Every structure is written in C-alpha cells, then in structure tokens.
Amino acid sequence: MAIRARIASGVLIVSMAVAARLVLAAAAGFHPPKPLEYSVIAEHLNAGQGFAFEQYGVTYRAWKEPLYIYMLAAVMRMAPGSGTALLMLHGAFGALAALGVAWLAWLIYQDQRIATLAGLIAALNPFLVTYDARWVHPLSLDSLLFVLMSGTILWAAQQPRGVMGRSVLAGLVAGIALWQRSTLLIAGLSAWMAAVWLMRGTRAAMLRGLGVWLVTSLLIISPWLIRNYALFDRVLMTTDAAHVMWLGNNPASNGTYSDSSGRRVIEFADAALSQQLASASEIGQADAFAGAAFQFIADHPGRFAQLTLRRLWAFVWFSPNAGVDYAPWQDAIYRLTYLASLVAGIWGGSLFWRRAGDGARRAILILVASVAGIAAVHAVTAINLKHRVPLELLLAVCAAESLRWCLRRGFAKIQV
Numbered sequence: 001m002a003i004r005a006r007i008a009s010g011v012l013i014v015s016m017a018v019a020a021r022l023v024l025a026a027a028a029g030f031h032p033p034k035p036l037e038y039s040v041i042a043e044h045l046n047a048g049q050g051f052a053f054e055q056y057g058v059t060y061r062a063w064k065e066p067l068y069i070y071m072l073a074a075v076m077r078m079a080p081g082s083g084t085a086l087l088m089l090h091g092a093f094g095a096l097a098a099l100g101v102a103w104l105a106w107l108i109y110q111d112q113r114i115a116t117l118a119g120l121i122a123a124l125n126p127f128l129v130t131y132d133a134r135w136v137h138p139l140s141l142d143s144l145l146f147v148l149m150s151g152t153i154l155w156a157a158q159q160p161r162g163v164m165g166r167s168v169l170a171g172l173v174a175g176i177a178l179w180q181r182s183t184l185l186i187a188g189l190s191a192w193m194a195a196v197w198l199m200r201g202t203r204a205a206m207l208r209g210l211g212v213w214l215v216t217s218l219l220i221i222s223p224w225l226i227r228n229y230a231l232f233d234r235v236l237m238t239t240d241a242a243h244v245m246w247l248g249n250n251p252a253s254n255g256t257y258s259d260s261s262g263r264r265v266i267e268f269a270d271a272a273l274s275q276q277l278a279s280a281s282e283i284g285q286a287d288a289f290a291g292a293a294f295q296f297i298a299d300h301p302g303r304f305a306q307l308t309l310r311r312l313w314a315f316v317w318f319s320p321n322a323g324v325d326y327a328p329w330q331d332a333i334y335r336l337t338y339l340a341s342l343v344a345g346i347w348g349g350s351l352f353w354r355r356a357g358d359g360a361r362r363a364i365l366i367l368v369a370s371v372a373g374i375a376a377v378h379a380v381t382a383i384n385l386k387h388r389v390p391l392e393l394l395l396a397v398c399a400a401e402s403l404r405w406c407l408r409r410g411f412a413k414i415q416v
Contacts, residue, residue, distance in 0.1 A: 002112070009116040013102055017095040017123035024133040025087055032083025033090065033136045037063070042073035055240075056266070060282050062228050062239045067180040068138035090132035093140035097393075098123035100147030105397045107154050108363045109352075118400035125396070126337050127389055130330075138180065139386055145177035146390050149188055150370040154363055156209055157195035160202035163209035171213040175220020182237040183377045187390070188213070190373030191366050198362045232283045239282050242290035248311065248382030249293040249304060254320045255311040257384055262324040311383045315375045315391060316342075322385055338392070345395030348402035367394060 037053060041063065044052045053063040071089070079085035102119030109115065122128075131139040152173045156166035177184045192210040199206045218225075221237075228236050247257050252268035259265075269277075276288045297304045314320075323331030353361065371390045378387050 005112050009102065009112060009119070010099055012116065013098050013119035013123050014095045016120055017098045018091055020124050020129045021087065021091045021094060021132050024129055028133065030083065032081075033086050033132075033134055035136045038069050038072055038138065039076075039136045041069050042076055045069070045073040046077055055243075056277050056285060058280070058282050058285055060239055061231055062236065062282075064238055064240060065178070065180050065182055066224065067176070068141050071141075072136065086136060087133065090140055093138075093144050094128050094132045095123070097128065097140050097144040097147055098125075100144055100151060101393050101396055104147055104151050104154070104367065104393075105400055107151060107158070108360055108367065108397065109401070110360075114400045114404050117403050118397045121341070121396040121399055121403070122393055125389070125392055126334050127386065127392065130334075131386070139389060142181050143389050143393060145173075145180050146184060146187065146370075146374070147393060149174045149177045149184055150191055150367055153188060153191045153195065153213070153370070154366050156213070157192075157199065157206065157366055158359070158363065160199060160205045160209075163202075163205050164212055167209035167212040168216055171216025172220060174213060174217035178217060178221040178237070179224060182241075183374060185217070186377050187370045187373035188217070190376070191370040194366045194369030195362075198365060234283075236286075239286045242286040242293070245381050246289040246293040248307060248378075248380075249296050251296065251300075253307060253382070255307045255314060255383060256319045256321045257382055258321045258324065260320045260324065262321065308379050311379045312375060314383050314385070315378060315388045319383060319385055341392060341395045341399055344399035344402045346398070348400065348405075349398040351405055352398065352401045364398075367397070 041051060041053050044050060051061055051063075051066060051069070053060045055063065072086075075082075075085050075089050098119045101122035102115045105118035106112065106115035128140050128143060131137050149170070152166070152170035156163050156170045159166060174184065174188050177188075189210075192206075192213060196203055196206045196210060225235050225237070228234075232239070247253065247265050248255050250265065250269070252259075253265055254260075257265060273288060273292050277285050280288055314322075318335070323334070326334070349364070352364065356364070371394045374387065374390045
C-alpha cells in the first residue's frame, strides 16, 4: 500500500509539473526557449571549437561549470533546432526537482501526504516553470542538484551508525552537483556543519562523515580542476567567479548584475579597469576583476557591509532589478505567488516546529543551513532572484504543512 501511494504521488507531481510547463509553452505559441550564453558554448562544442565563450574581447575556456552545457550540446546534436527537445530536457529537470522536494519533505515529516503537497507546490513554482519554458537555462537542473545534495546529506545525518557509507553516496551526488554549480559546495558544507553541531552524541561520527563527503565530492570534480590547472596554472572552478564578485562589489553596484532598468554593471566600469580588461587574457581579466573588487572592499568597508545586507534582503524579498525582463503582469503574478509562499512557509514552519520531535527539528535545521550557505555565497558576491530558488524550495517544504492544516480543517467542517 505504501509503495502504491508513493507511485501515485510521484505520478501526480510529475503530471502537474509537465502540465504547467506545457500550458506556459502553449501560451507562448510553443516558441523555442530563448538562447543564452550556454547555447553559444554548446554550439562551439558541436562545431569542434571547444568549450569557448567570448566575453569582453577574450575567448574564455572555463567560463562556467560544464555539466548543463555538455547536456545541451548533446541535445542540440541529436535534435538540431528543436525547441521541443529543449522543452523536454528542461521539463524533465523541473519534474525531477519537484520529486526531489517531495523526497526532502518525506525525510523531514515522514508523511507521504505532506510530501506530495510539497512536491506539487514545487512543480508549480512560477520561477522554475517560466525558466523551463522561456530560457535555455539550467535553473531547474541547479534546483534538482541542490535538492539531491541536501537530501543525501540529511539522509546520511539521520543514520549516524551508517554515516560512512551514506556519506560516500552523498559525496558522489555532491561531486556531480559541483560539475554544474560550484557554490553548492558551500551549501553542502553548511549542512554538514549544522549536522555536526546538532548531533552532539555522535559528533565524531558526523565529523568523519563530513570528511568522507568532502574528499569524495572533490575526487569527482577533480578532472575539471586538473583540466583548468593545465590551462591556467592554478586550481579554479571557473574564470568568471571573479567577474561575479566584481559585479556585486564596485562603486556603481546595487548588489545585482544590472541597474533597475536592466543596464549591465560593466557599462559603469571606470576607465582604468576597462583599459586593463582590454589588454588582458582570460586569467588576466579574472585577476583584474578580483583586484578591483577586493580593492573596493578594502577602501569602502561600510559600503561593502551595506551591499552585503542588501543582498541578504534580496535573497528573501526582491532585488532592485527584479522583474526587469518581464511584463508588468508577469512580475505582479510572481510577486503575489512569492508572498503567498513566504507567508505559508513561515506559518507552516511554525506549525511544524510546535508538533515536531527533536529528530524532525534537526532535519529541518540541516535543510535551513544548506539554504543559508547559498545565501551566504551571494551575500558577499552578487545576486539575482534566480539564486534564491533554493529558499523557495525550502518554503515549499514548509508551506506543505500549512496547506495540510488548511485541508484538514476544511474537511472537518464539511463532515460536521
């Protein structure tokens, strides 16, 4: 019976995720998703030009992490010019991410009904649905890998006696996640440190698990690190990381990638930096961006602190450039749905906390720590609203509790 219920739950969640994306794609006339930088690199790969991207007059060979780009290149080879193939790829990531949220909720609540509600909320997340149907972008893949990494860490922490074996599996998942989004390393470390702190009676075992997880994940990502070391004579994940750091930390920055009208921050770079970039190599541009960002922080520590707080606020509310690429009605719908999610999530979290035992409370705190790791990364670099999707997935897990409460009260009144 339990297996049938889980299968039915999974089918419902996947069906809802696919239906939402189909509706949005149909409303847009089934136009192919709009290509972004990822498509350019995928085209270069398929043309035999390597992992190449032009930025600021230089060909970048380690612009971003490669997992989605290689997947995209494969899809583009198998179905050239097919918008349907891209929609199917994105839809699969979105549906799997929603299933992952249901799994996270089950790990915390141990209740299939609440897990199903959490998965359904994630399946209808307007940010993920819109990105899957409108842009050639890995947002749903990023979300899926965040959920899987956080879930496997939580799963390992729930069984301290078997933590070593589970930590190996969690490390394998994390290593794959790092091929897509290196910031997930900080999220994973935050989750593990929370587990170590919360599991006082088995702290030594949890510390060993953390070590196994970290070593395993770094071994999985090591081929990419070795490749970049061979190219640049230094260990790095991407050469664009320093650029992102500068985008959020310079005299013209508001903490995001653009001003409120959508103009990129690079348009406001001073003449000295622009001249330095014009004559630099890929790694030289990275060094120039890093130097300018850290010089700004050293010269204006108060402004840096202000920007950090602004980015933290944007992680839970709205950034200055929120909605700049969308029609006013689309922006309004997202703001209303996010506000509803935020209220329902906070309320559901408080309901859950009052009824939960120590184990369930530890579980939700580990997940909160994982999201806090993502928030911390963007608090010191730069933020756009898409970076806070892990928070929206956490809110879905918590909102499922408040939705369950409402449904139970509603059915009780009907029966009376």
